[in-house]
Amino acid sequence: MGTTASQLAKDSLSEYQELTFLTKQEILLAHRRFTELLDRDERNHPNPRVPMEVILTLPELKSNPFKTRICQVFSTSEDKDGSLTFEDFLDLLSAFSDSATLEIKSHYAFRIFDFDDDGTLDYGDLEKLVNCLTGETEDTRLTSEEMRQLISNILDESDIDKDGTVNLSEFQHVISRSPDFVSSFKIVL
């Protein structure tokens, strides 16, 4: 069941309202913005899929250092190329919306930070995460000594079962201690 060319069917709209955390206005706005990304001929497809490069032209995602990971996590394509259908796009907006629960947000945050997709955050994942956070320029990167110390401190604090990686439950435990997470893990169209 996909979307028709220029309008959302009414029952699809109510179904999306029930299954996601978005309101009707947000869903309609998302539909409008999504169709703007499509080519003219793609708009008549029953279930168009937008490639990742086009999604990344959205101003809300353009400067985000985690943009490729976000697209890859929410993508349901077989080739794992990060392309999104409209429903994937709604999933993305729902997870980043105002009313999404802490659990959904922490679940998807974990998957976004898991760069190698192995189900835990190990040393390499944490290193890539810190590099994304501190930026690409030379003067804001941490030295390798600082990086090593930082990651060992993080693992000391958050790795409860001491297996050298942070799994989903440990991640959620850390997240639950921070009251700012819910308000900062938000993207609004």
Next chain:
Amino acid sequence: MAQNVNFDLSHPAVEAGLESPADENVVHDSFSQLIAEQSQNEGLSDAIELQHLQGNPDDDEGRDNVAYLSPSENRGWRIGSDEAAEEDNETQTDSLLKDRWSSATLKILSSMPSRTIGRSRGAIISQYYNRTTELRRRTQKRASIKDFSRSARPSIRGYGVEVDTTDSAEKKQERLVKNLQDLSAVDRMRMLKEMPLNLSEKKDLRRLTLEMTKRTRSSSNLPCCSYLKFQIILALRHSWYSCLSFLHSLQLWQMPLKRVGGRFGSGVLSYFLFLKTLLFFNVFLFLVLGSFLVVPQAVYPPELPESRKPFTGLELLTGGGYFSNTLLYYGYYSNHTLPNCPKNNSTRPECDSRSLSYNMPLAYFFTIGLSFFITCIILVYSMSKSFGQSFRIDKSNGMLAMKVFCSWDFKVIKRSSVKLLSENICTQLKELLGDTHHRLVRNTILDKLIKLLIHGLSWTLCLGATAGCVAGIYCFSDYMHKKQESSENDSEDPGLLKEASLLALPVLVSFINLMLPILFQLTAWMEKYNSPSLRTFVSLSRNLILKVSVLGVLCFHWLKRVAGSANGNKTFNCWESFVGQDLYRFLVIDFIFSLLDTLFGELLWRLFSDKVLKRNRRPGFDIAKNVLDLIYGQTLAWLGLLFTPLLPAVQILKLLLLFYIKMSSVMMNCQAPSRPYRVSQMTTIFITLLCFPSFLGSSVCVTYTMWRLPSSGSCGPFRGNKTMIQAGKQRIAELVDENRSLSFLADAHTYLVENPLFLFVGAAIFLIVIYFQSQVVDGQRKIIALLQEQIENEGEDKKFLITRLQSVHERKRTPARNLPSQDSGC
């Protein structure tokens, strides 16, 4: 996830692990038996090797590729940890990331439930199946604690262990759908929303659930009345949703807020959200007071004793002149029932029908009381909600992990702000890393003494400046008061200059409010603090002390001096109106000074910095100072509520203008904050400040006014030199005399409110509840500590098992080491 290996998770040995450790012999024996079986069982390890040779069959539907570390990554990790290699030798079994695991072991590692619970679809479905079972159990019947197995681990008792089972995906889905069907519709929708699956799978689940529901419902013939009830509930819910989305679409200022958040992050956004909250408070007050006080009085205007003065422009600033005898102030309101029908003269048309009568004094009394009460409830509720979000039970043992995982603000869109945010995070991380080093550096005694001296000096300076300014305000207000009293004796017409001299006190106070924080900032520059949050707290407390003392001396001036001099003077005959006018003036001048501050502080500073100093740094937006200014303005508005019922309207206008001016100023002149700002904590503090000094102070003042101060004799709803409460009680007694049915209210008042025993018992119950809650919190802390210990032990068990498995595996392989291609993980 036990599809690839023959590890039988439902083996009785695993179940036995959940029993009391008194049965430890059983546990150990059965596990070593299992491993011994493995070492004898050739077929098992052959199966593992065979699987490996055939490659990785991607048969699990949701699982992504890359289940194990590739050899190149292994080598990379090994090179990186060369320096730590010596320590690693002793701690070989400490980490499960060693590269000497064979790929089969790695495959087992990667298929462990703790690693797949977040990713594989089957695992998620099992997890939610367990949750829906829990929900069903909770709604249907409370499971007693005796039903659970006795276990020495207190944590397992009562907590569902969310294990993944070995059933196929379809069966799991079937069971989940069946569970979903049994839940109520609200719970079902909530469960579906909260599942971290993608939308097409959720749609399938929903469709299956609805189909099954329809089938079971059609098979059981519901009586028509419960079907009707069901339809009514559906219709109600549908209308509730449309109401919610309508409210959502009314959202005020959504686009500007999004732009500010996108450029400056959550810190500056919190100032504008606070402004929006204050606006809603004032709109509520305006509606209540307007509909109960202003509108009835406007419909039946009283007879004015003197003619209205002509309108000059100065009224907008001073509130006097043309505005003096209008709806704006207390003095205009009548002290009898509306419409005012003298007993003998019934020429007015409204007097014919006695149906509408509106007792103005009572209405005034109760409306003010009610609005304060409701504001109090809303404030306390939002304060407790905000506090509950930021209070954490377990003492956090470090901020680093939290900073790394939670500090990225996804709202920020602009590229330059993103860059600033990255720099900000980098600085914070480096600072925190440096902290863990510097904690070891000891300061010498001399250093500590000098630091203490500087702190003492700056505190003395700040407090001294505050005290000096407060004394100045006291003396100046005294002087102005005496001047006004003496000038009453002159019979000249009050000219414009005299009206303008009323503005002197507000201008002085606002000037002090503007200048002194700059002084505080200068003194803060010369001090050195250990942490930026300490610096913020110190500056916040200094500003707070200044504002509280200024407001205190002003309240003293109004309530003691002005009210006390009510007898005799013409101006102070209606002292409540005078105080109301004073508060109006303060509000307007405060607004003008904020405009000036924005102009000079931000616009001119930016121009100066760009053109003269040629720096690329723009001024930052001082969130704390601006929020304190907002709180100060709101305190004035609350103070003036009793004396000026239309003051919320003035405050609404002021806030609207302030929003747009501040928004454009911030966009044009400021840059994103360069220092870290903990949004949630600061918002909690601001709401607490709004509740405690601000609202509490103003309600104490208003209560004192109503309780102790005699109201003026010639104007207002409570004429006759009694306090407002006495007048109110008298009115209520009259009302009760007229209608006997309301006597129960008076009795209730006498026995409940004025009886000290009732209050005593209420306070005692309150304290007991607080004590119980604190005991609950203590108990939860203990459980958290126990659970952490338990998880560590489980981690040790896991390592033990994996190393044993690996050693068994290697022992099997050593005789067959002729084929080097088999072992690619080492």
